[in-house]
Amino acid sequence: MTDKDILPKLKKIVTPYTQNKTALENFSFETDFIKDLEINSANLVDVVLDVEDEFNIEIDNDSMDGMLTVGDAIRIIRNKKETSERE
Amino acid sequence: MNGNDIVDLKIAKIPLGIKGTRFLDKIFSSPEQEIIKNGRVGVWAIWAMKEAVYKAHHRRYNLPRSFDPKKIHVCIGDVTQNIVFANGEYLGYDYLGRGVITSEYVHFTATCFPQTQMFSEIFNSSSINIKTQLKLAISNKLNLETEEMEIVKNNNFIPQIRFGKYELNLPFSISHHGKFSAFSFQLINY
Numbered sequence: 665m666t667d668k669d670i671l672p673k674l675k676k677i678v679t680p681y682t683q684n685k686t687a688l689e690n691f692s693f694e695t696d697f698i699k700d701l702e703i704n705s706a707n708l709v710d711v712v713l714d715v716e717d718e719f720n721i722e723i724d725n726d727s728m729d730g731m732l733t734v735g736d737a738i739r740i741i742r743n744k745k746e747t748s749e750r751e
Numbered sequence: 752m753n754g755n756d757i758v759d760l761k762i763a764k765i766p767l768g769i770k771g772t773r774f775l776d777k778i779f780s781s782p783e784q785e786i787i788k789n790g791r792v793g794v795w796a797i798w799a800m801k802e803a804v805y806k807a808h809h810r811r812y813n814l815p816r817s818f819d820p821k822k823i824h825v826c827i828g829d830v831t832q833n834i835v836f837a838n839g840e841y842l843g844y845d846y847l848g849r850g851v852i853t854s855e856y857v858h859f860t861a862t863c864f865p866q867t868q869m870f871s872e873i874f875n876s877s878s879i880n881i882k883t884q885l886k887l888a889i890s891n892k893l894n895l896e897t898e899e900m901e902i903v904k905n906n907n908f909i910p911q912i913r914f915g916k917y918e919l920n921l922p923f924s925i926s927h928h929g930k931f932s933a934f935s936f937q938l939i940n941y
Contacts, residue, residue, distance in 0.1 A: 698816070699908060704928065705802065705818065706758075706763060706798060708818055709774055709777050709778060709820075710766065710774070712777065713766065713770055713773055713774060713777070716773075725777065725819045725821050725822075726819070728777065728818060728819060729817050729818055729819040731818065732816060732818070
């Protein structure tokens with residue numbers, strides 16, 4: 665799974681929680697969930713759960729702590745997928 | 752240092768079913784989930800206290816953003832009518848919190864200086880600008896001109912008050928959720 669595969673799926677996941685819909689138009693690795701998309705912090709947990717379901721991975725709290733931008737999320741998803749595929 | 756958090760209960764939602772359990776497990780420790788199960792206070796009271804503590808602590812030490820609600824441990828103290836007292840511990844640092852719970856919102860303030868008076872206000876936010884309201888409240892207390900006050904975020908996204916070319920180190924916090932906005936501040940470091 666490449667970053668290009670993950671990006672649109674991630675965009676779909678965050679859209680319902682995004683308060684700044686204009687920022688979705690420039691959705692990229694640098695997009696910040698809280699600063700740019702203005703996702704409420706309680707909804708960040710919803711995003712993490714939806715990501716876990718979509719990519720069939722588990723995101724522990726330490727990884728969730730580092731998930732501030734789209735790029736962070738993609739990195740974590742790929743990391744978790746590689747780990748679970750090895751098992 | 753202080754932090755505050757407001758939760759609009761009309762829009763705050765926990766997912767249903769198993770997803771709800773996963774949601775709670777990502778945010779609350781077992782003791783906290785016990786408090787919720789026992790009905791002392793609800794999910795959003797403990798959440799708001801965690802957020803208030805996070806904001807107070809990150810502002811206090813100018814820390815970069817992070818997101819692990821389970822690193823903040825909340826104990827609920829006295830609950831009388833709609834006023835709640837709580838303790839929060841975050842990375843070894845202790846904060847004292849006070850919350851108000853109504854049918855429409857939950858609002859918590861937390862501070863490491865409980866002996867200093869906390870000023871806070873809640874607004875039904877559609878027609879107000881919370882930064883303006885905060886500036887007005889502070890300038891009233893300190894007799895400063897509001898026009899010279901500016902609220903800007905530093906590079907850790909923590910808001911600071913500039914007064915002319917000075918930075919007021921007065922601790923404050925702003926929160927928005929749904930139709931509510933709120934602020935808190937204490938008259939320290941000014």
